[in-house]
Amino acid sequence: MKVSAGEVWHEFVLYCIEKGYAGVENLSLIPGSVGAAPMQNIGAYGVEVKELITEVEVLDLKDFTTSIFSNNECEFGYRSSIFKTTAKGKYFITAVTFKLNKKAKLNTSYGAIEDELNVMGVKNPTIKNVSDAVINIRRSKLPDPIKIGNSGSFFKNPEVSIEVKNKILSKHPNVPVYNQPSGDFKLAAGWLIEQCGWKGKRIENYGVHTKQALVLVNYGGAKGQDIYNLSEDIIQSVKKKFGVTLEREVNII
Numbered sequence: 001m002k003v004s005a006g007e008v009w010h011e012f013v014l015y016c017i018e019k020g021y022a023g024v025e026n027l028s029l030i031p032g033s034v035g036a037a038p039m040q041n042i043g044a045y046g047v048e049v050k051e052l053i054t055e056v057e058v059l060d061l062k063d064f065t066t067s068i069f070s071n072n073e074c075e076f077g078y079r080s081s082i083f084k085t086t087a088k089g090k091y092f093i094t095a096v097t098f099k100l101n102k103k104a105k106l107n108t109s110y111g112a113i114e115d116e117l118n119v120m121g122v123k124n125p126t127i128k129n130v131s132d133a134v135i136n137i138r139r140s141k142l143p144d145p146i147k148i149g150n151s152g153s154f155f156k157n158p159e160v161s162i163e164v165k166n167k168i169l170s171k172h173p174n175v176p177v178y179n180q181p182s183g184d185f186k187l188a189a190g191w192l193i194e195q196c197g198w199k200g201k202r203i204e205n206y207g208v209h210t211k212q213a214l215v216l217v218n219y220g221g222a223k224g225q226d227i228y229n230l231s232e233d234i235i236q237s238v239k240k241k242f243g244v245t246l247e248r249e250v251n252i253i
């Protein structure tokens with residue numbers, strides 16, 4: 001299905017659910033447009049949009065010619081693509097083509113989804129049930145950007161070697177660790193930040209969200225520099241405690 005870049009992402013997800021097109025349900029309620037989705041390969045609850053994109057149509061901002069990037073040519077990575085790295089600022093994405101499934105292959109491997117489906121009393125989930133579960137979880141954990149200024153997850157989950165993972169595990173046996181196909185291990189950045197005492201910390205009119213330490217919030221009137229400085233302090237304290245350098249997921253402009 002080819003979708004124009006200006007469509008609202010969540011409305012596209014709801015349209016797919018209504019039509020019975022499976023694949024995007026785990027990506028429910030991510031704020032933004034369809035055209036921005038390939039930029040950082042949006043992802044949530046065990047699904048990344050790169051798994052669903054076949055083509056990205058672009059307008060070259062230098063000579064205004066149009067061309068098509070295949071999935072491979074988009075060089076998708078974790079919260080990354082060619083449009084966020086080597087081709088940054090070169091193209092305007094005009095449309096994205098997705099390959100969705102009429103037969104649902106649900107991904108409820110993220111524990112929170114299973115738990116929420118249980119709370120909802122759902123035994124044989126449909127894509128609508130999974131979408132509703134994701135929406136419920138997101139609403140309970142993430143601040144609504146219309147009410148409190150925020151950019152969602154401020155940091156990426158760091159990937160570390162087996163040596164670093166074992167060193168951290170020996171001191172902190174509860175650290176959430178996810179095995180990666182590369183042989184490395186992904187750690188939950190939010191957990192690391194929380195262990196450093198940042199969760200819910202407020203400095204004047206900005207701070208770290210009370211329910212999710214990955215999210216920095218502007219309660220009103222804080223400057224970009226304030227948020228940047230806070231993110232730098234967080235990076236330094238996580239480095240000191242765990243020896244891991246967090247990378248920002250957001251674009252700094």
Ligand SMILES: Cc1cc2nc3c(=O)[nH]c(=O)nc-3n(C[C@H](O)[C@H](O)[C@H](O)COP(=O)(O)OP(=O)(O)OC[C@H]3O[C@@H](n4cnc5c(N)ncnc54)[C@H](O)[C@@H]3O)c2cc1C
Pocket residue numbers: 005030031032033034035036037039040041042043044091092093094142143144145150151152153251
């Ligand atoms: C509360 C909250 C929760 C979030 N949760 C998630 C999450 O779970 N997973 C996730 O991956 N992200 C998440 N995000 C981040 C954000 O929703 C995504 O990055 C989204 O894709 C941004 O869309 P946008 O239209 O607002 O893009 P913008 O923020 O306006 O732009 C992002 C970048 O893309 C570029 N861009 C936008 N459209 C185009 C286009 N058509 N062509 C070329 N370049 C373009 C912009 O120039 C900019 O560099 C969250 C954000 C918030 C506030």
